[in-house]
Amino acid sequence: xxxxxxxxxxxxxxxxxxxxxxxxxxxxxxxxxxxxxxxxxxxxxxxxxxxxxxxxxxxxxxxxxxxxxxxxxxxxxxxxxxxxxxxxxxxxxxxxxxxxxxxxxxxxxxxxx
Amino acid sequence: xxxxxxxxxxxxxxxxxxxxxxxxxxxxxxxxxxxxxxxxxxxxxxxxxxxxxxxxxxxxxxxxxxxxxxxxxxxxxxxxxxxxxxxxxxxxxxxxxxxxxxxxxxxxx
Numbered sequence: 644x645x646x647x648x649x650x651x652x653x654x655x656x657x658x659x660x661x662x663x664x665x666x667x668x669x670x671x672x673x674x675x676x677x678x679x680x681x682x683x684x685x686x687x688x689x690x691x692x693x694x695x696x697x698x699x700x701x702x703x704x705x706x707x708x709x710x711x712x713x714x715x716x717x718x719x720x721x722x723x724x725x726x727x728x729x730x731x732x733x734x735x736x737x738x739x740x741x742x743x744x745x746x747x748x749x750x751x752x753x754x755x756x
Numbered sequence: 757x758x759x760x761x762x763x764x765x766x767x768x769x770x771x772x773x774x775x776x777x778x779x780x781x782x783x784x785x786x787x788x789x790x791x792x793x794x795x796x797x798x799x800x801x802x803x804x805x806x807x808x809x810x811x812x813x814x815x816x817x818x819x820x821x822x823x824x825x826x827x828x829x830x831x832x833x834x835x836x837x838x839x840x841x842x843x844x845x846x847x848x849x850x851x852x853x854x855x856x857x858x859x860x861x862x863x864x865x
Contacts, residue, residue, distance in 0.1 A: 677853070686762070686857030687800070687844060702852070733799055735853075745790075745846075745853055747799035 645670035649734045649748030656755055662707075662721040664751050666734030669715065674736040676717040677745075678709055681731040693717060694739065729755045759783050762845055762856025770864050775832040779845035779856045782826065786847040786854075789821050791830045794842045794858065803843075804830070835863045 649666045656662060668674050678690040689702045691709035699709050706725050710718045717734060731752050737745040762779045769775055777791075788807045792800035804819045806812045812819045820829040828847075832839055844858040 679855075686764075687846075687855035689852060689854065692852060731797075735799075744802065744805070747801070749799050750797070752797070 645736075645746070647734060647736055647746055647748045649751060651751060652749065653752045654754070656724050656753065658726055658755055659723050662719070662724050662728070662753070664719040664732055664734075664753075666717045666719075666748055667715055668736045671715070671736070671738060673714060673739065675739045676711060677735040678717065678719050679733040679735060681733060681750075682729075687733070691719070724755045726755050729753055759854050760845065760847060760856045763859055764857050766860040766862055768862040768864055769835060771835060771837060773835050773863075775830075775835050775839070775861060775863075777830040777832075777843050777845070777859050777861070779828050779847075780826055781828070781847055783847070783849070783854075784826075785849040787850075788848045789819070789828050790846040790848075790853075791817075791819055792844040792846060792855075794844060796841075800844055837863045837865050839863050 646669045675694050677692045679687045680690055681687050692700050693711045696711055696714055707721050731750050733750045734748040735745050760781050790805040791803045793803050794800040804814055804817055806819050806821055809821050809823045816833045818831040828845055840863045842858040842860050845856040846853050
């Protein structure tokens with residue numbers, strides 16, 4: 644069966660520090676991968692999505708970047724965190740052929756102090 | 757106008773009541789419509805999905821889509837305290853899935 648791993652679960656980082664969040668999927672190949680951010684009262688905001696290795700689409704211009712170095716690995720990064728980057732970050736995947744069956748990781752709660 | 761609009765609530769109803777959750781959307785390209793449930797500090801889990809106008813039923817849950825009005829609904833019958841969560845509607849065209857803000861639902865015992 645397919646599983647999605649996202650880590651760490653919680654993270655407290657100072658302003659100006661770098662960020663790297665990692666997400667991996669097991670049990671499938673060539674998945675569509677997504678990064679979402681969920682801020683209080685703002686719902687799930689799509690940040691990046693990828694339909695293949697090295698293919699990244701950015702939805703919102705911001706202080707973050709994403710990379711997909713391997714088929715089932717999706718990384719969210721920042722060179723210098725801002726206070727406004729605080730939030731709940733969720734990685735998700737689907738098979739690409741069944742958009743409706745999208746599965747989420749357990750999320751990373753990032754607090755920038 | 758945002759692509760997907762959803763009232764954030766909170767919505768409080770007594771146990772056993774019928775709950776109605778709704779979303780509106782503006783993008784005619786959306787083909788798939790979904791409802792997710794999210795408990796506090798957890799990732800969302802898929803409840804139901806549909807790709808056509810009409811009703812789809814699964815146990816106590818019914819999803820309704822009206823493409824002509826760009827309006828979707830989720831009904832929960834015989835609501836239970838364990839249904840207390842945030843419910844997010846979601847819609848997709850081909851590659852992207854766009855979510856509503858989510859409605860916080862409280863079922864009062």
